[in-house]
Amino acid sequence: MEPTTPPPQPAGRLCEIRRTKKKGLGLYAKVDIAKATIISEEISVEFDLGKYKFSAATWEDPEFWEGTRSYRLQPVEDAVSDLIAMYKDDAFVQTVASQLSRSLSVPGLSDHANLFFTNCQPLKLTSFPVSIFFGPITCAFNHSCSGNATFNACGTGDGVNLVTNVVAIKPIKAGTEITISYMLLPFPTAERRLRLRKSYRFECVCELCMDMNPETTESFAKGIALMKEIEAPIERDNKKQKTPWLFFKSALQVAEGYRKLQIKDMRCAVLWEQCASVAAYHSDALRTHYCLRWAAAYWNTLGSDRTEALHPVSLSPEKHPHWGNTTLGLSSMADNELFRSRTQKDALLGRILMAGHEAESYDRIKPKEEDLAEKEKLAEQKRAELLAELGEEEEKKKKKKEAAAVPKKKAKKKGSKKQNGRKGAACGAEKGSEEAIVPAPPDQVVRLNAVEDREQTEASGAGWEEVGVKTRPH
């Protein structure tokens, strides 16, 4: 018998809950919804996943799901009893949790554990893993491998509650089902379905999975190949000892790749934010700027107010003496008298962050020609100073040697010829004090150039990738 369609339930101004054909309940647009509109917003429950010892392995482990009542379900039970205790006054949480709690004490329950998890989303916010237990509206959004909306979790600012909002990533016509992607699924259809089955225990019936059109499949396959290609540097650097520098370098490539693929979700925002943190940590204000702008632009598209929270990222926790402090950037602004007042600083940072939705291309932050000329002049001066310094040093050493050699020379006149032939500096010293400032031996020149190159590059930011990876301390 066909299930009776429940009367539309109030879900908000823009969407309502209805019965779908094959997926139980779902959310439908009541009106035409423009891209980037916040469709729903509600308080959700946040868990510290670490506390319940859910590792990525458990998540993927078929035994975890297949097993009857095994010790593996203990974390679910713990989580549920904590839920009940924590949300005494929340009718929704109480109903779901007590249902789960009852089910959990019956053998053969992996489906119920699954029910719990299908209404949860594992997330890695900041540095700790958390899972979000969705509120009653958010948990009614069905999945699609090419969803027209995305969910997004952000703090309410009180440091306690977590808001989940669902934001349109495409224009959605009235009457269309609103779907989100439960997982990041840059895989071919068969693999996507397998992953969904393993993690969420349903057979996906979304349009992309049902679409056998070779064109779509082919373009999707191309997308995946490209995605793998762009994510390869991070994979590779992860295998090597990952350093912040390497991370930044490959993260930028990935971010650019996401942009080319027109992927616009939390991944992008988080990635740019991480890049910004790395750059800010190293007092690289220009790159901090650049990455923060991208992060802000993505969060904004997702309808998040996280832009506000980005401000602390711009404050470099530690200044590294060697790493390009610029007078233009956020790090130095943070130290400036003018910006000590919080409101002033916030206003300014706000302007900076919001100013460049279409952030300049990476190339544009390379130094201008005239800056380079100026830097070259300075480097030349520095080089001359260093050479002079080295000359003085050499002279001192030479005089010391001379003083030490005089009694020996007297004793062994023949031996002095050999000694002179060996060292240029010593040879010059013997000829007279004007010739004491001799060109440094080749190894010194090389070292000098290396120092100079690095200083120049660090100050300008040019050649950052190549030089940065090799020479910067991590």
Ligand SMILES: C[S@@+](CC[C@H](N)C(=O)[O-])C[C@H]1O[C@@H](n2cnc3c(N)ncnc32)[C@H](O)[C@@H]1O
């Ligand atoms: C978070 S709930 C969504 C609301 C659910 N349809 C309901 O009636 O409560 C997730 C469940 O919806 C169903 N579902 C969601 N997306 C689906 C899809 N693309 N294909 C098949 N089933 C889906 C699965 O049963 C899944 O476990």
